[in-house]
Amino acid sequence: MNEAIDRRLERILPGVQKPARYVGGEYNQTVKDLAEVDTRIAFCFPDTYEIGMSNVGMRILYEVMNNMPGVWCERVFTPWGDMEDAMRQHGLPLYALESHDPVRDFDLIPFSVGYEMSYTNILTMLDLAGVPLHASERKGLHNIVFAGGACTYNPEPLADFFDFFSLGEGEESTVEIVDCYRAAKKNGLSKEAFLLEVSKIPGVYVPSFYEHRYLPDGRLESIVPLHGAPEKVTKRIVQDLDAAVFPTKPIVASTEIVHDRVNLEVMRGCIRGCRFCQAGYTYRPVRPRSPQTLMRQAREALESSGDQEITLSSLSTSDYRYLASLTDELTDWCVARKIGLSVPSLRADNFSRDLMLKLSAVRKSGLTFAPEAGTQRLRDAINKNVTEEDILKTCEVAFSGGWNSVKLYFMLGLPTETDEDVLGIAELVFKILQTWKAFASNKKRGVRIHVATAFFVPKPFTGFQWEPQITPEEYMRRVHLLKNNLFSKSIEYDYHDSRLSEMEAVLARGDRRLAPVIEAAWRRGAKLDGWLEYFDYDKWIAALDECGVERSFYTTRGFGTDEVLPWDTIDPGVRKDFLLRERERAFRSEITPDCRHGCAGCGANGLLTEGRVCDA
Amino acid sequence: MLRMRFSKEGNAVWISHLDLMRLLMRAFRRAGIALKHSQGFTPHPELSLAMPLSVGISSACEIADFSLAEGETVPPEQIPDRLNAVLPEGVRVSDCYDDGQKLKYLAWLEAELTLIWDGGVPENAETAIADLLASERLLVEKHSKNGPVETDIRPMYRDVSLTRTAGTELCLRVTCAAQNPTLNPMLIDAAIRRHLPALAPDFTRCRRLRLLNAGNEPFR
Numbered sequence: 001m002n003e004a005i006d007r008r009l010e011r012i013l014p015g016v017q018k019p020a021r022y023v024g025g026e027y028n029q030t031v032k033d034l035a036e037v038d039t040r041i042a043f044c045f046p047d048t049y050e051i052g053m054s055n056v057g058m059r060i061l062y063e064v065m066n067n068m069p070g071v072w073c074e075r076v077f078t079p080w081g082d083m084e085d086a087m088r089q090h091g092l093p094l095y096a097l098e099s100h101d102p103v104r105d106f107d108l109i110p111f112s113v114g115y116e117m118s119y120t121n122i123l124t125m126l127d128l129a130g131v132p133l134h135a136s137e138r139k140g141l142h143n144i145v146f147a148g149g150a151c152t153y154n155p156e157p158l159a160d161f162f163d164f165f166s167l168g169e170g171e172e173s174t175v176e177i178v179d180c181y182r183a184a185k186k187n188g189l190s191k192e193a194f195l196l197e198v199s200k201i202p203g204v205y206v207p208s209f210y211e212h213r214y215l216p217d218g219r220l221e222s223i224v225p226l227h228g229a230p231e232k233v234t235k236r237i238v239q240d241l242d243a244a245v246f247p248t249k250p251i252v253a254s255t256e257i258v259h260d261r262v263n264l265e266v267m268r269g270c271i272r273g274c275r276f277c278q279a280g281y282t283y284r285p286v287r288p289r290s291p292q293t294l295m296r297q298a299r300e301a302l303e304s305s306g307d308q309e310i311t312l313s314s315l316s317t318s319d320y321r322y323l324a325s326l327t328d329e330l331t332d333w334c335v336a337r338k339i340g341l342s343v344p345s346l347r348a349d350n351f352s353r354d355l356m357l358k359l360s361a362v363r364k365s366g367l368t369f370a371p372e373a374g375t376q377r378l379r380d381a382i383n384k385n386v387t388e389e390d391i392l393k394t395c396e397v398a399f400s401g402g403w404n405s406v407k408l409y410f411m412l413g414l415p416t417e418t419d420e421d422v423l424g425i426a427e428l429v430f431k432i433l434q435t436w437k438a439f440a441s442n443k444k445r446g447v448r449i450h451v452a453t454a455f456f457v458p459k460p461f462t463g464f465q466w467e468p469q470i471t472p473e474e475y476m477r478r479v480h481l482l483k484n485n486l487f488s489k490s491i492e493y494d495y496h497d498s499r500l501s502e503m504e505a506v507l508a509r510g511d512r513r514l515a516p517v518i519e520a521a522w523r524r525g526a527k528l529d530g531w532l533e534y535f536d537y538d539k540w541i542a543a544l545d546e547c548g549v550e551r552s553f554y555t556t557r558g559f560g561t562d563e564v565l566p567w568d569t570i571d572p573g574v575r576k577d578f579l580l581r582e583r584e585r586a587f588r589s590e591i592t593p594d595c596r597h598g599c600a601g602c603g604a605n606g607l608l609t610e611g612r613v614c615d616a
Numbered sequence: 617m618l619r620m621r622f623s624k625e626g627n628a629v630w631i632s633h634l635d636l637m638r639l640l641m642r643a644f645r646r647a648g649i650a651l652k653h654s655q656g657f658t659p660h661p662e663l664s665l666a667m668p669l670s671v672g673i674s675s676a677c678e679i680a681d682f683s684l685a686e687g688e689t690v691p692p693e694q695i696p697d698r699l700n701a702v703l704p705e706g707v708r709v710s711d712c713y714d715d716g717q718k719l720k721y722l723a724w725l726e727a728e729l730t731l732i733w734d735g736g737v738p739e740n741a742e743t744a745i746a747d748l749l750a751s752e753r754l755l756v757e758k759h760s761k762n763g764p765v766e767t768d769i770r771p772m773y774r775d776v777s778l779t780r781t782a783g784t785e786l787c788l789r790v791t792c793a794a795q796n797p798t799l800n801p802m803l804i805d806a807a808i809r810r811h812l813p814a815l816a817p818d819f820t821r822c823r824r825l826r827l828l829n830a831g832n833e834p835f836r
Contacts (some may be wrong), residue, residue, distance in 0.1 A: 011819050013630055025627035027646075027704040252642060254704060255629070255635045306642030306702070337645075338653065480775060486734045 001454030002100040012086040020255035021049035027252040032072040041073040042106040046121035049077040052257035063247040074098040078121040094128035113149040116507035117530035120522040154460040154567040157514035159207035168235025201237035209401035220564040234571040248300035261309035262301040270315035270616040271595035275463030284604030285614035291322040309340040318347040348390035370409040374424025405448040413456035413470040426485035455501035463582030468558035472498035499537040511566035573604035619716030625674040628706025633668040650685035656774035675824035724828040727801035729788040731817040772799035
């Protein structure tokens with residue numbers, strides 16, 4: 001333990017909220033003998049401890065890096081505002097949780113970036129660490145700062161800050177990157193020479209090796225690779241999930257975190273093809289874990305953590321082929337130990353209804369649907385293939401089985417949405433209420449119907465990547481239209497903040513001109529933007545003005561289908577012409593059946609090595 | 617009903633009371649020791665901590681009472697080793713037994729405050745503090761539901777001793793009432809800061825040392 005830092009920490013911690021998140025020392029954390037460590041890694045997650053510790057990707061890569069002899073990977077999260085202030089006041093630099101050593105003393109500083117509104121947290125963390133913000137200001141091999149995660153499918157707004165990006169799944173590429181770094185350090189390479197070496201690893205994208213040229217009207221003209229860099233960088237995937245690292249001795253947080261349970265990933269990829277969903281496209285191809293592997297991992301992780309709950313996660317767990325046999329075996333094991341088993345993202349079909357009843361053996365989990373749109377026409381347009389009949393039937397089964405609350409998630413502002421679609425949400429909610437009245441087993445307890453709407457944010461690598469976002473004003477008009485048509489006291493309605501979602505849209509499809517905006521917003525005090533306690537729209541607007549960047553360029557304008565897109569250098573496996581085809585079908589309200597009804601030809605199976613097939 | 621005694625120090629002092637409950641329940645599960653569960657809609661293990669410990673205070677004398685599930689046959693004397701093997705750093709179980717005294721006999725808590733002045737202990741600090749704590753009344757502001765209230769804590773502590781342990785530190789030992797009502801030893805620090813503002817330490821560390829019953833014998 002770093003005594004100099006600990007002495008100062010002891011003085012600071014009594015005055016901050018939830019101090020346990022700032023000290024580490026949790027059960028199952030990895031501590032290594034420094035005498036046997038040649039490479040130190042400060043793995044940063046640009047959000048709070050509670051969020052970061054709930055992130056499966058971070059847990060996997062922590063394990064991957066610590067499995068390497070001679071490498072010690074530690075965790076770093078964004079301090080909450082009170083802690084940041086106290087650290088600045090006491091001159092306490094950002095430190096890693098395991099050793100309490102300052103982040104600036106580490107060799108590699110990777111970030112896992114999964115949310116656009118966490119971008120300013122990256123700058124907060126680098127600044128608190130005393131590490132220069134810009135890649136160009138960091139000379140030499142000390143403090144190599146790189147990133148992976150969902151947001152790096154369009155890394156351009158972050159291009160100024162990171163030395164390189166690791167695209168796609170990191171189980172294998174992270175090992176290659178760390179080894180490449182160790183070799184560079186051993187051979188005394190310059191940073192430039194190292195970047196050239198690391199760029200040869202498939203899936204590694206070095207932004208400084210590309211020049212972005214713009215047309216006078218502000219659109220991208222071309223992206224020019226330099227230093228012989230490849231025109232496209234293809235994301236990495238794990239070929240065999242059964243052989244992939246999975247943390248079966250998970251760190252057990254000593255304070256409550258968002259997902260306080262074992263999170264078992266049953267498969268990667270999704271067969272559904274919802275046209276707004278970035279993960280649905282970028283996680284392809286579909287690869288399952290075998291039920292045998294999952295049973296073993298579940299037992300090990302539960303026994304090692306002492307957790308009382310396990311969740312089977314994936315983008316669409318109902319589509320896991322062996323779900324019936326896995327849940328049968330797992331339920332028996334869990335019931336005997338009073339462990340709750342939950343299966344999120346269930347679809348509203350027959351099988352799921354049976355499963356729902358079975359899973360309530362230990363405790364009833366909530367009933368949640370994401371129809372996303374209020375009418376069948378719009379659901380067809382976005383390819384969310386769930387029908388009203390299925391939803392009502394599932395509610396009927398649930399209400400008669402004693403459930404008395406249901407959560408419904410929708411989006412407003414989807415392409416082709418009309419007022420009729422907005423009112424369709426109110427109608428569906430009303431029908432659910434009627435279903436409860438007709439079938440509830442215990443009417444005395446009443447019913448809670450929780451409705452939430454998100455403001456549609458067009459994302460790169462989706463069928464809607466070119467679409468305009470509606471204005472925040474128009475979104476709010478639709479919010480009020482819906483609100484005025486939800487009549488019952490049993491209905492609770494929440495909606496996402498319009499301005500937050502507008503900024504998210506700017507950053508999601510942003511280009512390199514956004515980096516100075518992010519920095520300007522941060523210098524004005526923007527931080528923890530994903531938290532409504534902190535999000536300050538005015539700071540962002542001022543930053544955009546200061547940098548002469550028009551936000552409508554990235555939101556309401558929409559992108560031309562022949563336009564060079566900032567993320568054109570990145571290849572997630574799914575082809576652009578497939579996305580275009582999905583877009584056209586959307587405008588005809590034509591569904592694309594799920595991949596098990598016949599391959600839709602997205603192209604992601606090209607990422608698989610010979611002999612392997614997409615499990616759609 | 618079984619009782620175990622444990623310590624909480626180092627990084628673990630920052631774990632809150634509720635989080636400590638969850639931490640111990642998980643440790644029992646990891647150790648494969650089944651606790652008795654309450655009945656009801658959301659069954660939870662029956663485990664209680666005698667005196668909630670404020671965040672930031674270390675302790676050598678915490679007490680947890682719990683019951684084993686029907687059919688759980690682990691001998692109490694094996695429980696400390698089984699738990700210690702699966703507890704995070706800073707939480708250590710010393711012993712476990714089934715003949716603990718009733719909680720109502722818990723009367724006193726021996727505590728230690730380490731008063732730290734970064735620039736060295738002020739010259740008159742030792743006597744001034746000793747005099748203050750020996751006075752007939754000692755008023756502090758306690759926070760209650762209806763806002764701050766003035767409370768005389770003088771009847772709630774005894775046996776004060778002061779020792780200089782380093783150039784910058786005074787060690788203050790005191791025996792505080794553990795029940796009806798409880799005196800948080802940090803209120804003694806608050807009293808020093810209120811009545812001797814010129815001598816306010818830069819930082820005060822607090823530690824629970826020992827529990828005693830009304831007969832001044834170790835409470836176990």
